[in-house]
Amino acid sequence: MSTIEQVPVTVTVNGKKYQRFVDPRMLLIHFIREELNLTGAHIGCDTSHCGACTVEMNGMSVKSCTMFAVQADGASITTIEGMAAPDGTLHALQEGFRMMHGLQCGYCTPGMIMRAHVLLKENPDPTEEEIRSGIAGNLCRCTGYQNIVKAIQYAAAKLNGRTVQEAAE
């Protein structure tokens, strides 16, 4: 096959605008990690099962291993790198994962947090059941999910101005 024309992709990631010329077949996860050097979003399965590559795009949670970068042209994307405040103060979700021991190896965590971020925007005070179905597209091989659910409950409580439980059991 003859050479394929590179195409321009312009995206706003974590509030900053980027333009790159890419092969149409470049996956969004490779664009984010290799072109933008933002390595927080991970590749776990590469088959749209595990959710480690989840980023927020135009208010939706998407698996960036199953999307071409060209499809994201013009989009606004948030990755885990965009969650903490500029002074380093953790987002309530990051704080929740830390306080409630919501991670062990941490490989799934960026995807979990980005998914939970959209979940809490759509449903600010979810039940445990709603949290579990909301993160059903994210796999964790370490924690058994108990403390991930608690971490998200912690964040929901904090964002709703309630007092938060201090630590995991």
Added chain:
Amino acid sequence: MIPGQFAYHRPSSIEQAVRLLADLGDEARPLAGGHSLIPMMKLRMAAPEHLIDLGGIADLKGIRDRGASIIIGAMTTQNELIHSDLLAAKLPIIRETSLLIADPQIRYVGTLGGNVANGDPGNDMPALMMCLDAAYHVAGPSGNRTIKARDFYEGAYFTALQEGEIVTSVEIPVPPAGHGYAYEKLKRKIGDYATAAAAVVLSFSGGKVATCAIGLTNVSETPLLAEEAAEILIGTALDPASIAKAVSAAEAITAPASDGRGPADYRTKMAGVMLSRALQRAARRAAA
């Protein structure tokens, strides 16, 4: 896994998309949500040289109320189906089914058009569309036409779509108010295709089944319309003996593959179990 190379096109109208597909021939393929196509491209089971991204075509979006029917644009996502108040009121089985497809991330991008056009017997929407007697509006090089869902599926990945044709929308007749409905799906885990699934829409009149339609997912090369099973139930009170007869009739038309989801005869039995549960749940939801 990196897909093969392709040239990318992003038309902004249906006419442009159809023209591109006609000009580029069988090396070109439409791209919708990409959640069936991109995995196949990664495995090199598909290697189109041109992708025509339908994502920039506003006319393929949206859900419209036509009174007796509802028209859903092909690029409407599964998540949009779940959150539509119109569908919740008139066709709640669409929400119930959408919630059983894949996982939240996939539902934000996976589209109704991609799900019905894909031709994978594992997709959940095709059997539901057959059950609801939906029609697919199609645009192609020789103009527009409409294909009934019940006439659309010819084999695994073979449909009535001709080269260069795209599904532009899906039109679904609104079932009568007070109808009962259920989509029952057995799957091993969230994000799995069905071991077997059944869609049921029925209505009662004077305590007897007045209308009934049944679709079955992933128990044959194509989705199935279980016509004989539905006919057996018409005029009955949906008593256990009639349900058992209908279940046998439905099981008889299945021809599932033995695979990781279980041996063929198990999957046939599970189709029967899903149907029996769907009938009972639909009956509880129906007005008498």
